[in-house]
Amino acid sequence: MKTEKPIIILGIESSCDETSAAVIKDCKVLANLIASQKIHELYGGVVPELASRAHQKNIVPVVDQALRDSGIKKEELSAIAFTRGPGLIGSLLVGVSFAKAMALALNIPLIEVNHMQAHVLAHFIRRKPDEKEKIVHTAPEMPNLPFICLTVSGGHTQIVLVKDFLNMEIIGETIDDAAGEAFDKAAKILGLPYPGGPLIDKYAQTGNPHAFKFAEPNIAGLNFSFSGLKTSILYFIRDNVKSNPDFIEKNLNNLCASIQYTIVKILMDKLMLATRQFSLSAPGKTEEKYCIAIAGGVSANSGLRKALTETGNKLGWHTYIPPFEYCTDNAAMIAIAGHYKYLKKEFAAQNVAPSARYKL
Numbered sequence: 001m002k003t004e005k006p007i008i009i010l011g012i013e014s015s016c017d018e019t020s021a022a023v024i025k026d027c028k029v030l031a032n033l034i035a036s037q038k039i040h041e042l043y044g045g046v047v048p049e050l051a052s053r054a055h056q057k058n059i060v061p062v063v064d065q066a067l068r069d070s071g072i073k074k075e076e077l078s079a080i081a082f083t084r085g086p087g088l089i090g091s092l093l094v095g096v097s098f099a100k101a102m103a104l105a106l107n108i109p110l111i112e113v114n115h116m117q118a119h120v121l122a123h124f125i126r127r128k129p130d131e132k133e134k135i136v137h138t139a140p141e142m143p144n145l146p147f148i149c150l151t152v153s154g155g156h157t158q159i160v161l162v163k164d165f166l167n168m169e170i171i172g173e174t175i176d177d178a179a180g181e182a183f184d185k186a187a188k189i190l191g192l193p194y195p196g197g198p199l200i201d202k203y204a205q206t207g208n209p210h211a212f213k214f215a216e217p218n219i220a221g222l223n224f225s226f227s228g229l230k231t232s233i234l235y236f237i238r239d240n241v242k243s244n245p246d247f248i249e250k251n252l253n254n255l256c257a258s259i260q261y262t263i264v265k266i267l268m269d270k271l272m273l274a275t276r277q278f279s280l281s282a283p284g285k286t287e288e289k290y291c292i293a294i295a296g297g298v299s300a301n302s303g304l305r306k307a308l309t310e311t312g313n314k315l316g317w318h319t320y321i322p323p324f325e326y327c328t329d330n331a332a333m334i335a336i337a338g339h340y341k342y343l344k345k346e347f348a349a350q351n352v353a354p355s356a357r358y359k360l
């Protein structure tokens with residue numbers, strides 16, 4: 001019996017401050033390695049020059065280890081997929097140059113991937129059987145096309161209409177700060193280190209989400225704005241610290257819970273509006289069910305994960321939340337995007353250049 005040759009993709013991600021390499025075989029992850037750059041903690045945010053230097057140092061050992069972990073020899077690879085953008089140009093350059101050189105040396109196709117498209121496609125990474133119970137979703141196992149995805153990261157906040165694996169339309173986006181940026185900037189005001197999103201999430205667990213009220217934006221349609229919220233938090237903290245220097249310390253959990261509640265509410269309100277405007281029904285279903293997904297670093301937030309699940313249960317959506325390791329930046333999502341492009345033979349030429357503002 002003739003068996004189909006498996007599609008084995010090496011994915012490389014270097015758009016911001018994580019150097020990551022992954023190997024996937026027929027959409028199953030064999031290895032997904034991430035080298036995080038601690039150095040930025042000292043500066044309260046990602047320093048582009050330090051990020052590209054760290055990528056340069058990490059890329060060879062990370063790719064080498066990913067291949068070892070996967071048990072795949074480089075000669076067995078079908079193609080190499082890399083993040084072309086959006087991201088920091090110096091960081092992108094490292095991954096792009098490395099991927100080009102390796103594909104050339106192995107004489108295999110090179111595939112360029114849009115980082116934001118890859119965040120959405122993380123939902124199509126097939127799980128190993130023992131990991132299946134970790135997936136948080138209601139049936140079916142993967143979202144039916146078309147579906148709506150709220151992609152929330154450190155640099156972007158987008159509501160995306162996913163028409164097909166490689167055909168996505170932004171139907172709403174932020175006009176200023178991204179949701180992850182709102183978490184990180186709020187954390188900075190509270191004196192927490194970068195990245196502050198996960199810390200706000202942690203302290204919020206034991207706080208009262210209604211303890212403090214912050215300004216919510218009044219933006220028409222499906223777009224977002226977070227800069228007013230940041231200012232509202234800044235002034236509120238400044239005024240209270242003036243009269244009580246221990247204000248932050250004494251109220252940290254309630255502050256974090258209230259900030260998280262406000263950001264999640266802003267996101268969920270627009271997501272609900274989007275589902276009303278784009279009445280999607282799952283193909284082949286008699287009952288009308290929306291498939292609604294979240295993706296990107298902020299989809300690791302426990303408040304957002306809970307809000308999506310609860311709203312989905314109430315409104316009858318099928319909801320999709322990536323496992324934690326595929327929310328924040330990782331190369332497995334780059335490799336899965338590469339898989340779909342490989343199927344369509346969408347290969348890049350050797351003169352492909354990184355694109356800091358690469359559009360979806």
Ligand code: KG4
Pocket residue numbers: 016152153154155156179180181183184195196197198201296297298300301302327328329
């Ligand atoms: O997708 P990602 O890893 O990188 C970008 O493409 O930007 O997202 C990083 C963002 C950061 O702003 C980080 O604070 C936020 O995701 N983040 C979180 C959580 N985990 C990561 N924000 C809130 N709660 C979390 N648990």
Ligand code: ZN
Pocket residue numbers: 115119153154296297328329
């Ligand atoms: Zn990202």
